[in-house]
Amino acid sequence: MTNNHLNNSNASNPEDDPEPTNLIKSREFLYKLIISQLFYDGHQSIGTSLQQAVQAEANNAPSDRLFRLILTGLEHEPSLKERPKNVGIGNNNIGPGLDLEFETESSIPAPEPALYETAYVTSHKGNCRAGCFSADGQLIATGSVDASIKILDVDRMLAKSAPDEMDPSRGEQQGHPVIRTLYDHMEEVTCLEFHPKETILCSGSRDMTIKLFDITKASVKKAFKTITATEPIRAMSFHPGGDHLIVATDHPVIRLYDMNTLQCFVCPFQNHQHTKIVTNLKWSKDAKLFATCSRDGSIKLWDGVSNRCINTFPKAHEGLEVCSVEFSRNGKYLLSSGKNSICKLWELTTSRCLIAYTGAGTTGKQEYEAQAVFNHSEDYVLFPDEATTSLCAWNARNASRKQLMSLGHNGAVRRIAHSPSQAAFLTCSDDFRARFWYRRTPTL
Known part of the structure; x- marks a missing residue:
């Protein structure tokens, strides 16, 4: 990533051009x-x-x-075998992912999210508002307003919740599920990301720092590398190769960090930037694009090489704040959620909203920023309903509502993350708790 890449001429938005x-x-x-x-x-x-x-x-x-x-x-x-493989997925047993151009051909459909059960609950001393899975789905991390970070082992959580059912071949079962507790921030931990290639956890905080922890060292509680920003950190996302990190702060301008040199890059064109705080951002799996969303109501797509905005979806959620963005694995679609309690699926080649997932949010506009996420096979869209503290789920292909499920929290769910590799997800709440949900395979 060079400065020459970052100083090209202004990008044009496809929606501004007449249809050929x-x-x-x-x-x-x-x-x-x-x-x-x-x-x-x-x-x-x-x-x-x-x-x-x-x-x-x-x-x-x-x-x-x-x-x-x-x-x-x-x-x-083309048959299923002849179709292009999804990029960046190591597990080939979770299906081809969402592709509306083809009929689904999966012989074993993913379980409905309402069938998941709580497998483990961990508590912080303050509101739990950050959480994520590692790239292989074997670790989760949770962060809190109390400035602490916990790292938990998935197999240990499953063994703890049902020791008689655990397959010994799945790995280490003995010991406490919380394998690390990290203390190196002075204020609320707002976001967490595992490095896609290395055993490193990255954390962002309201103390205006980003910290990198080597999680292979059990005795180390402090970060081995710190990036100091000028605003509180809100969200971040690793480039799929791990060499770059995009960061959103309490400022409209996106920052891109070279993880080797810690040099910071920003797009030099003011008219490319959001006009209000950026709430969420994500890299696409093929690293060609990243997406951002903002309180200004827009979604922006950025070129992953030049760091220039190449498309804008204005008023993506009827002008209300957009809370989250997530690419489908094949890079064809972008899933977003807004404070109107509606989730949308966008087709990137045409900049159109193809599907709106409605029915969540019985009291209208929500108070907190809630994320819409795909399950591991992209068969379902998951979204926490703020009014009822329950999980809303839809069929990703046709937006049919699935069964509601109580999430068991006594406060708003501030973060939801689904495992990239199996039927499991994480919810983090203002009740100080994080719940790990899992769908066990029924025994015959």
């Missing part, structure tokens, strides 16, 4: 085929309604051309 003529003509032709097919199949009233809705020409004759074109296309449809 060839795309308009292609869409008109598609509608014509659909209308003709409806007429051919005897659905005259539906075809007429569609014709009026899209302002198509009124001279469409009945035809089954669309049906024959689809039959031809299906002969060349």
Whole structure:
């Protein structure tokens, strides 16, 4: 990452450009085929309604051309094995991830989130507002207003909750689930991220520092490296290769740090930046892009090399604060949540909201920033409902609501994170507790 990369000319937003003529003509032709097919199949009233809705020409004759074109296309449809592999996933047993272009072909669907059970509860001495999983899903970290950080071993938590069911081959079972407690911040720990390649935990705090801990050393409680910022830290995300870290603070400008030199880069173009505090940010799995969201109501996409904003979704959640962003594994989609208690799935190639996941937030606008996350297979979208302290879940493909589940907290859930590798997630709450949820495989 060089300064030359960061000082290129202003980016243009695709939504500002008119749709190309060839795309308009292609869409008109598609509608014509659909209308003709409806007429051919005897659905005259539906075809007429569609014709009026899209302002198509009124001279469409009945035809089954669309049906024959689809039959031809299906002969060349790639099988699941031939499709491009998702980038950055080490576990090949969790399915192909979300792709709306194809029908799902998973023989073993992921369990509904409402079927998960609390496997372990850990407590801090203050509100618990930060939490994350390691890249392999074997460790979790929690952070608190009391300035402490806990690192917990997943296998030990599972062994502690059901020792008779634990498979001995899964690893070390003996010992307390909390394997490290770290104290090196002076104020609230606001965000946590495991390094994607190394056994390092990165933490951000309201004390305006970012700290790196070597978690292989049991006796070490202090960070081996500290980055000092000028504002309290709000969120951060590692580049998939681990060499760079993007950071959001109580300031609209995004900071990008070189983790080898600790040099800080910012985009030099003021009109690329958000106008209010950035609430969340994430790298895509292929590292080509990162996304940011803000209290200004917008979502921005940034080029991962030049550090320039390449697209903006203004008023992404009807002008209200956008609380979280997360890329799908294949990089085609972006999941967001807003303070209107609605989660949205955006198609990045067209900058369109394809699906809105609604029904959470029975009291309207929520008070706290809540995250929407995919489960490990991207079959479901999870979101904590602030009003009822329950878990809302939707089918990621069609937004059908799944069964609500009480999260068992006595305060607002301030952080939710799902395991990247298995049916497990973490909730962190203002009741001082973090709960580890897990779906055990039923025994026959």
